[in-house]
Amino acid sequence: MPDGAMTKTAHTGTAMLEIADLHGYYGESHVLHGVSLEVRQGEVVTLLGRNGAGKTSTMRAIMGIMGKRTGSIRFQGTELIGMAQHRIPRLGIGYVPEERGIFSSLSVDENLTLPPVVKDGGMTVPQIHDLFPNLKGRGSTQGTRLSGGEQQMLAIARILRTGATLILLDEPTEGLAPVIIEQIGVAVRALKARGFTIVLVEQNFRFAATIADRHYVMEEGHVVDMIPNDQLDANMDKLHTYLGV
Amino acid sequence: MSQLLGIPPQALFGQLLLGLINGSFYALLSLGLAVIFGMLNVVNMAHGALYMVGAFVAWLLLSHAGIGYWGALVLAPLVVGAVGLVLERTMLRRLYKVDHLYGLLLTFGLALIFEGAFRHQYGVSGQPYPIPDLLKGGTNLGFMYLPTYRGWVVAASLLVCLGTWFAIERTKLGAYLRAATENPTLVQAFGINVPVMVSLTYGFGVALAGLAGVLAAPIYQVSPLMGSNLIIVVFAVVVIGGMGSILGAIVTGLGLGLLEGLTKVFYPEASNIVVFVIMAVVLMVKPAGLFGRER
Numbered sequence: 280m281p282d283g284a285m286t287k288t289a290h291t292g293t294a295m296l297e298i299a300d301l302h303g304y305y306g307e308s309h310v311l312h313g314v315s316l317e318v319r320q321g322e323v324v325t326l327l328g329r330n331g332a333g334k335t336s337t338m339r340a341i342m343g344i345m346g347k348r349t350g351s352i353r354f355q356g357t358e359l360i361g362m363a364q365h366r367i368p369r370l371g372i373g374y375v376p377e378e379r380g381i382f383s384s385l386s387v388d389e390n391l392t393l394p395p396v397v398k399d400g401g402m403t404v405p406q407i408h409d410l411f412p413n414l415k416g417r418g419s420t421q422g423t424r425l426s427g428g429e430q431q432m433l434a435i436a437r438i439l440r441t442g443a444t445l446i447l448l449d450e451p452t453e454g455l456a457p458v459i460i461e462q463i464g465v466a467v468r469a470l471k472a473r474g475f476t477i478v479l480v481e482q483n484f485r486f487a488a489t490i491a492d493r494h495y496v497m498e499e500g501h502v503v504d505m506i507p508n509d510q511l512d513a514n515m516d517k518l519h520t521y522l523g524v
Numbered sequence: 525m526s527q528l529l530g531i532p533p534q535a536l537f538g539q540l541l542l543g544l545i546n547g548s549f550y551a552l553l554s555l556g557l558a559v560i561f562g563m564l565n566v567v568n569m570a571h572g573a574l575y576m577v578g579a580f581v582a583w584l585l586l587s588h589a590g591i592g593y594w595g596a597l598v599l600a601p602l603v604v605g606a607v608g609l610v611l612e613r614t615m616l617r618r619l620y621k622v623d624h625l626y627g628l629l630l631t632f633g634l635a636l637i638f639e640g641a642f643r644h645q646y647g648v649s650g651q652p653y654p655i656p657d658l659l660k661g662g663t664n665l666g667f668m669y670l671p672t673y674r675g676w677v678v679a680a681s682l683l684v685c686l687g688t689w690f691a692i693e694r695t696k697l698g699a700y701l702r703a704a705t706e707n708p709t710l711v712q713a714f715g716i717n718v719p720v721m722v723s724l725t726y727g728f729g730v731a732l733a734g735l736a737g738v739l740a741a742p743i744y745q746v747s748p749l750m751g752s753n754l755i756i757v758v759f760a761v762v763v764i765g766g767m768g769s770i771l772g773a774i775v776t777g778l779g780l781g782l783l784e785g786l787t788k789v790f791y792p793e794a795s796n797i798v799v800f801v802i803m804a805v806v807l808m809v810k811p812a813g814l815f816g817r818e819r
Contacts, residue, residue, distance in 0.1 A: 343713075364713070365717045365718065366715070374714075380707055383706065384706055385703040389699045392699075393699055393714065394715065395714065395716065397715055
């Protein structure tokens with residue numbers, strides 16, 4: 280596939296995730312119109328954009344939760360389009376969905392240990408409890424009885440056990456109080472320090488600016504701009520126009 | 525009603541035992557239905573027919589291959605489970621994306637085909653199936669006589685029900701099953717092959733029906749219509765217990781069996797409808813069923 284959108288990034292680290300000219304469909308509706316982006320090993324990259332710009336759909340396309348996809352999604356060189364859905368996470372991709380997806384018929388511990396370990400090197404439960412002290416001692420509580428913030432922590436925590444190296448975080452701060460958002464930010468920065476590669480969907484770009492290396496801006500189903508975090512201030516006016524804030 | 529206090533204990537306990545046995549079958553069958561409904565969202569109308577197939581497999585194993593009760597107790601559920609796997613893989617699977625009613629229609633059609641085929645081949649008169657030697661005879665408990673086989677049926681189905689409950693509620697595999705019942709897409713996104721899990725769940729659910737069929741063979745006769753006679757009550761049990769509730773299926777199955785038995789003692793005229801009266805009342809008071817969760 281021809282692709283000009285990626286030439287503007289300097290290739291320093293190894294590319295972990297490369298998306299080129301990705302089109303995606305839910306049934307008849309065409310939701311992704313040629314998304315191209317690249318995430319390098321160890322980076323934290325955000326997808327910014329208004330509601331309906333295709334941020335969540337891009338994540339779902341990566342996980343194969345989408346009827347039809349064309350173009351290319353490569354994870355560490357492996358093409359994901361056409362791969363059986365349950366094999367994609369086994370390559371080492373962890374998905375934290377927007378609605379968090381905590382199971383009400385499972386206890387906190389069962390939720391935490393549900394995703395199978397797919398690679399060596401995942402975090403242990405004590406390490407996870409150090410990162411999210413709120414989850415300690417709550418093991419037998421019904422998953423959905425946790426507060427919204429704790430459910431978000433649990434949704435992130437259960438992916439960390441699996442040994443996934445790329446984490447897709449869909450709006451982890453949505454609907455949470457500032458003090459909880461701060462805690463989630465601390466955790467995400469700790470994960471970055473541990474070497475996780477993270478793709479983050481955010482509406483709250485002030486939060487995004489505190490952790491991300493680069494920002495992709497999406498509009499109408501494709502990437503319209505890429506702003507390195509250190510140039511965020513210089514591009515603030517442009518960003519405000521994009522996001523309509 | 526003047527007989528209310530004049531019931532001899534023999535008759536009372538006899539009917540209670542009968543109720544308990546019926547309840548055991550209700551529990552086994554509605555448990556399978558609940559497991560299937562929870563995971564597949566399909567009301568498996570073929571459940572009664574597959575129960576009948578289980579009994580026939582036992583009878584055929586005995587009459588054609590000389591394999592007795594204990595062998596059949598293992599083989600018949602495996603055969604019925606395999607039939608279920610084939611049905612799910614080839615037919616039911618195609619219907620998950622359309623209205624659930626199509627699954628109901630398909631399985632209802634399958635039930636008619638199974639029953640018709642066996643009826644054509646073996647007629648409607650039942651085939652007797654002997655009680656295995658080990659379970660012949662009975663024990664006088666003082667207040668009643670307990671035939672060993674009937675005691676075995678109650679104990680065996682209780683054990684299977686509790687084992688299934690434990691497997692679903694307390695094990696890792698069960699956690700996958702519960703999670704996939706709630707949100708199959710997400711469980712798949714964790715790297716679990718949900719379609720295979722769905723097939724195995726259907727296979728397991730109908731294997732329970734096959735097992736019930738073998739257990740029933742020596743008590744009721746082996747007949748093509750034995751499933752359709754039972755299944756309507758079993759559906760009522762599932763509705764009362766709460767669609768998809770495992771514990772609800774077990775408790776309600778046994779409870780309603782007992783209640784039916786009691787009704788036979790005190791007001792026999794109502795014994796055939798008592799389950800449905802209770803169903804109507806439960807639906808009015810608690811539409812999700814006694815153990816069901818509102819969706």
